[in-house]
Amino acid sequence: MTAPLTTQESAGSHREDAPAGDASRVCRETRELLWAAVLQRDERAAARTVFAALDAGVTAEQVLLDVIAPVQTTVGEEWAAGRINVAQEHAATAIHERVIAAVALHSDAPDTHGDVRVAVACVDGEWHALPARILAEVLRARGFAVDFLGAQVPTPHLIGHLHQTGPDVVALSSSLPTRLPAAHAAITAVQAVGTPVVTGGAAFGTDGRYAGLLGADGWARDARDAPRAIGEAIDGGVRTPFHQPIDDLPHLADQEYTLISRSRPELVRTTMTGLEERVPAVRAYTAGQRERTSEDVAHIVDFLAASLYTDDRALFGGFLGWTGDILEARGVPAAVLLPGLELLSEELKDFPRALRHLAHGRATVAARPKAASGQQA
Structure with a gap:
């Protein structure tokens, strides 16, 4: 597998990238503006804010991981603290989803990893699709070929997709620990057809402990870490094919x-x-x-x-x-x-x-x- 691209190489844009210090400042300022826009449910202002950062030389990956992802985290924290309601949280998430789609269409991904196809899917019952969507776009920006299957993918449908498209690896996302049993079933089923599985998301623990417990072939701390985990999973092959869940959890x-x-x-x-x-x-x-x-x-x-x-x-x-x-x-x-x-x-x-x-x-x-x-x- 080809070595992962650097952030600068994965910009997916014809513009010259901003120096690191400038990019950090622009991202910080953009986060503040984006937070204000989503609070006002102003999708156009949110999009203008993000595209201004791209025009200033911030890469698409930086916008995804250093602007949109932290603001979405703030949305969750503000809901938990009771300072915004569920409707506001849903509106903010919807705005982020549409802005991410616009950023993806705006950026040209390099073709460095085009020979590696990744199927990105949320575990059955997992409705929090935004982290997986961000991962999919980061991988595209790095030059991977990506099939994004969206939220709550039933395991039989995931297996059907693997038979039809033959990806090199499955990236499985889950935010809720209550979905870990479903994740285990999906990991086992995917490995049974000979495809390695890399996991990510809050459900698997901040240290990936549940990914290892459930027999996944890899775990990514975040989207920036995913190319490493994917490369190692492909190189290592499927660790434990044709086993039963109880083999992992006696x-x-x-x-x-x-x-x-x-x-x-x-x-x-x-x-x-x-x-x-x-x-x-x-x-x-x-x-x-x-x-x-x-x-x-x-x-x-x-x-x-x-x-x-x-x-x-x-x-x-x-x-x-x-x-x-x-x-x-x-x-x-x-x-x-x-x-x-x-x-x-x-x-x-x-x-x-x-x-x-x-x-x-x-x-x-x-x-x-x-x-x-x-x-x-």
């Missing part, structure tokens, strides 16, 4: 993950009933509040299942810590999580691993500075 033999996943609807119902009996304020909830609480309980069950799949209590504790941050940003004490966790522990009293994960989760919530002083419900 702890699944206890069936706790399977049984809890299958009983998810019943667990949510019984937990909601228990909350109404034990927490007086829940009985006075409106239909909307009841629905949101039920959704929260379902997310807790989903993350518990994912932590059981990986046998990593820290995954569950991390989710509860993040959820506590969001609740408190909206004026709700994180301690409201404790009754639901206690009820789930009672329901799952015959599941030793689940009990250990739930105990870790309760300890995580209880250790928060505001947990002891919050009101339940």
